[in-house]
Amino acid sequence: MDKRWLSLFFGQVRIEVRGRRAEQFINRCIEHEVNVTDIKRTDEQSIICTIQSQDVRKLRPLLRQSDCKLHIAGRKGWPFFLNKLSFKKGFVAGILLFAAVLFMLSNMLWRIEITGTDPETAHEIRKVLDKLGVERGEFQFSLPAKEDIQHAIADQIDQVAWVGANLNGTTYRFNVLEKEIPEEEKALTPRNLVAEKEAVIYDIYVEQGVAKVQPDEYVKKGDVLISGVIGEKKHRKVVPAKGKVLGETWYESEITVPLVTELKTYTGKSYTKHAVYIFGFRIPVWGFSKPDFDKYDVKLKKTPMKFLGWTLPISYETKKYLQTDKVKREYTRKQATAKAKQLGKEDLLNQLDQNARIKSQKVLRETVDNGKVKVLMYYTVIEDITVEQPLINTKETE
């Protein structure tokens, strides 16, 4: 019955009707389906009432019939409000444009800060970021996901061990942890160099101190290699031993390689859905259908919208469906063994010091069990086996 909300939408007109038979006018209005509301008598000759603005045209014949005169007393509702505003069009447009520009700027990236590294590495990181599209003036929702950026930097720059990326307002902060902390030359204290593990001495080079072992000699863990005590009885002196002792050490490792492996690969085909969240309510913007492939991984990225310092309850979401494919990889026994050897070698080199090298390798045992090739490998490695042992009391070491 009540269409008040509708009337607000279309606009209403408050009219004053003058005439001896104003009631007649009201009855006519009803007959012609003109909606009249809020009728009030102002004096004997006139009434005041509200009608819909679109009905005004219909009134003329009704007025003539009922011998009344019409006088418009006021207007309200959207259309009139807009009309009023249109006088100040430029002003309103300016405000809207200002808000829009501010909103846009609030969602851009304005600064990239890199901390925890030297300018050179920072420059390298900037280059990687440029390639990824993380640049000043870029929209935040078009940036790649945080994890991807972190990975890319850690992968492409060797010096970087770990990157913490953090989007703070319009600033992207990167906290870099470098792999190698430059070693400080410490003031050396008197010390011996002893064997870290059992080995056969391969080569010895003494910078300071007395060599206690010779090449091809077998040493156990803890044996003194280079002594820090020099000189005969009276001229005895304690110095920090310096030098390098390469020893031959042995490692055994067991590697298992399955003959058949199921791999998941990306075909490169993808489908992206865009959506806007308003107060947690999802409104799709683009991409309404389902991806036309049934095996996929989903990559979700949600960027909250900001306005100046505030985070709005609006966020932008991209959902990327990456098509996957299952590939069966089959090895022959020979291939599997070769793979095992390679894996074992890589694994060992990862564990060892950078300067170490593998002298020889040997397959001790090779078995096939349960569709898996099990290889037991034996390695001879040449590596620096020295470890420091401080000389605290000179008497102890003789």
Next chain:
Amino acid sequence: MSKWKEKLKNWLVKNVELPADVVMDLPRITIIGQLHIYIENHNGVLSFSNDEVRLRLKQGQLVVKGREFVLKTILPEEILLEGKIEQVKYLETL
């Protein structure tokens, strides 16, 4: 003929428990306190002023007296009147 019809309607209302306003085209009046009066099945406004409203009915008139009357809504068969209602009276004109 029409008399016979009237009699039948009367009988229906009394014995079959059909609502009288539907069968006999009578006004249905709802009054909420002194604030609102809601009249269905009227036949037009005869006179309207701040303290009196006269409505035409199928038979006779309805007079509502009070103060500060405002005709909130008026539709072909319904009227919602607002104000301070003091009395409602039927006038029979034959």
